Amino acid sequence: MLNKSIKFFLENKVITLLLFIAFILMGTVYAPFNWHTGLLPRNPVPVDAIPDIGDNQQIVATEWMGRSPKDIEDQITYPLTTSLLGIPGVKTIRSTSMFGMSFVYIIFEDNIEFYWSRSRILEKLNSLPSGTLPQGVQPSLGPDATALGQIYWYTLEGRDPKTGKPAGGWDPQELRTIQDYYVKYSLSASNGVAEVATIGGFVKEYQVDIDPNAMKAFGVSVMDIMQAVKKSNLDIGAETIEINKVEYVIRGLGYIKSLDDLREAVVTVRDNVPVRIRDVAQVSFGPAPRRGGLDKDGVEAVGAAV
Structure with a gap:
């Protein structure tokens, strides 16, 4: 079979040339590079620099500051875990309780659509019976991005606009306020940004x-x-x-x-x-x-x- 295919292409050079040109054109159309030919349509194949091979999971975080891990486990983590078990497509549920915080990891089957699972979790959280959680405690669903979605880290520094050198006089509290009320909102409005997680400084x-x-x-x-x-x-x-x-x-x-x-x-x-x-x-x-x-x-x- 292989010999016949080689013989066919050797004897039909026009067909071979046409197939070769078609192959090159299709590769140009679907190549994952920023090529601007101007003549051919572009439909690049999406390529991840670091493929996401993690589980199909969603994270529910609950804050109850000042409480011990034991209280968090008994009054928040366990009731949430048992309530979320009935969601369709759930493969398993894991949880972590620490001082003042509870994290519940809901792992779905691989064939479950990402945003469909988020909508089912939100529906379940909104329909929790009264008294399931302590008064004033509100669980929240994590951002629609995985740990591999962190694409950029930056620091905020006060600098002299003329020399570019640190100007001084900016304390961590001032920088944190600028980050929370100006820089964060501008970046969150950018296309494709799921979350801007602030760290450092002091909240006034x-x-x-x-x-x-x-x-x-x-x-x-x-x-x-x-x-x-x-x-x-x-x-x-x-x-x-x-x-x-x-x-x-x-x-x-x-x-x-x-x-x-x-x-x-x-x-x-x-x-x-x-x-x-x-x-x-x-x-x-x-x-x-x-x-x-x-x-x-x-x-x-x-x-x-x-």
Whole structure:
């Protein structure tokens, strides 16, 4: 058979030449390179630099800060695992419980479509019976990308626009704020980006450091201060009022805009005298607690993985 094929192509040189040209043209059309011929249509074959040979899996992450791994396992990981077992196409479920976090890995059969499995998980999470998880705990589905989807790491640095050298004066808290509210949103809007995971720096927050002696003197508890902080950061709607055939919307503006707004919040009243947060605590800006950081050349840095 092979000898006959070789003999046929040797005796029919025109057909051989035409097949060779067709082969070259098809290779040009489907070649996985950025070739711009201008004459032929382009339909490059997708090629992965690192093939994804991992499982067809989805990850459900749940945060319950301050809780031990034992509490996480008993009250979050186990109920979620048993609830997600009934999803069609599930091959197996694995889980990890750690301090303040729970991760459930749902592994599907290879023939299950990726986004179909995500929709089934979201449907199941939204229909969990009341009381399955602790109050205020909300599980979330991980991004639609695998570990091999990390294509770019970068760090954010303050530099002199003229010289290009580090300008100084940028602390990790400022860089983290710029990363979270400017750079991250711009990159997330790019085509094909599933997630921009920020690491490093400090998250800016309002911090209320209570004074036990002052609390005892005024007779207030930690819960009283917590409720005062919570209620002092609210906008209240009060319907509308009509004056001269014009309807006005009435709102109670109460969002915190400065440290003084929080300091002046009333905790309770003693002998017709308001006890304010500044009387029982110190209010300031500060970094949120963190469990990791980013280091570049031995210096604290702020960056992200795309």
